[in-house]
Amino acid sequence: MIRSLTLNRKRRRDQLMYCMETSWPEVQAYFKTNECVMIITGSLECHGVHNPLGVDTLVPQALAQRIEKQSEILVLPALPFGCCDYLKGYPGTVSLSSETLRCVVQEIVDSLRAHGARRFLFLNGHGGNLPALEQVALRLNTQGDLGVIANWWQMAKEIDPAWGGGHGGGEETAAMLAICPEIVHPERYRDSILKPVSENIQTTGFKTVQFHGVTLTMPQPVAALCDNGWTGPDHPQTATAQWGEAMLEAISQLLAQLISELKTVPLKECYEDQ
Numbered sequence: 035m036i037r038s039l040t041l042n043r044k045r046r047r048d049q050l051m052y053c054m055e056t057s058w059p060e061v062q063a064y065f066k067t068n069e070c071v072m073i074i075t076g077s078l079e080c081h082g083v084h085n086p087l088g089v090d091t092l093v094p095q096a097l098a099q100r101i102e103k104q105s106e107i108l109v110l111p112a113l114p115f116g117c118c119d120y121l122k123g124y125p126g127t128v129s130l131s132s133e134t135l136r137c138v139v140q141e142i143v144d145s146l147r148a149h150g151a152r153r154f155l156f157l158n159g160h161g162g163n164l165p166a167l168e169q170v171a172l173r174l175n176t177q178g179d180l181g182v183i184a185n186w187w188q189m190a191k192e193i194d195p196a197w198g199g200g201h202g203g204g205e206e207t208a209a210m211l212a213i214c215p216e217i218v219h220p221e222r223y224r225d226s227i228l229k230p231v232s233e234n235i236q237t238t239g240f241k242t243v244q245f246h247g248v249t250l251t252m253p254q255p256v257a258a259l260c261d262n263g264w265t266g267p268d269h270p271q272t273a274t275a276q277w278g279e280a281m282l283e284a285i286s287q288l289l290a291q292l293i294s295e296l297k298t299v300p301l302k303e304c305y306e307d308q
């Protein structure tokens with residue numbers, strides 16, 4: 035599937051370097067002229083009954099492949115586990131604490147910095163990872179290095195507001211239809227109904243409720259509210275492979291431009307470890 039596409043391929047100088055398939059002398063040579071690294075962060079988490087658990091990992095992996103011919107950057111193996119406390123009631127979902135994820139990502143970053151990496155692009159597929167990633171990126175930027183987080187689903191919405199969506203809805207399902215339609219199950223599409231808290235408090239999302247037209251924050255275990263696991267305004271039945279294809283193409287082009295830009299951002303001459 036996705037993984038096999040990355041193997042046994044002749045690599046050119048202008049292509050991605052997958053760390054998993056590269057020897058240490060090649061990485062050493064890379065760091066002599068390049069300080070850029072891409073770290074893909076995903077999750078293993080319920081995305082409705084129609085999507086696989088790996089959506090948040092598979093989509094950014096596919097985006098990385100799409101920028102392959104446009105960018106030279108060292109790509110770390112995708113982290114398939116993220117912070118999924120809201121959805122851990124659904125079988126197969128695996129959740130790390132934010133602190134565990136922060137430690138893991140920080141130690142990955144530290145390992146790479148020791149050999150010359152200074153510009154880090156975190157290509158993120160999962161919103162729950164953000165608090166941990168922000169801590170790591172803040173530390174990098176405080177040290178005089180560069181840490182930037184690209185959340186693909188937010189990029190999509192800002193490139194074209196019609197592409198924005200919720201969790202496991204049309205946006206993510208469209209991406210999956212473009213990447214790997216054989217693991218999407220349109221015959222299982224159905225409405226997602228969130229149980230209300232009371233007569234006047236309606237659940238509107240994983241952490242939001244509405245009371246007389248006003249939004250309040252109320253984080254809840256989603257499996258207790260919803261027998262399906264997708265939420266959002268974008269019903270999965272609106273998803274098409276064409277939408278997914280256009281969206282992934284637009285995002286990958288922007289990411290390629292971003293990588294070029296990150297290479298030109300001036301860094302401090304010296305920095306101190308914290």
Ligand SMILES: [Zn+2]
Nearest residue numbers: 089090202206
């Ligand atoms: Zn997702």
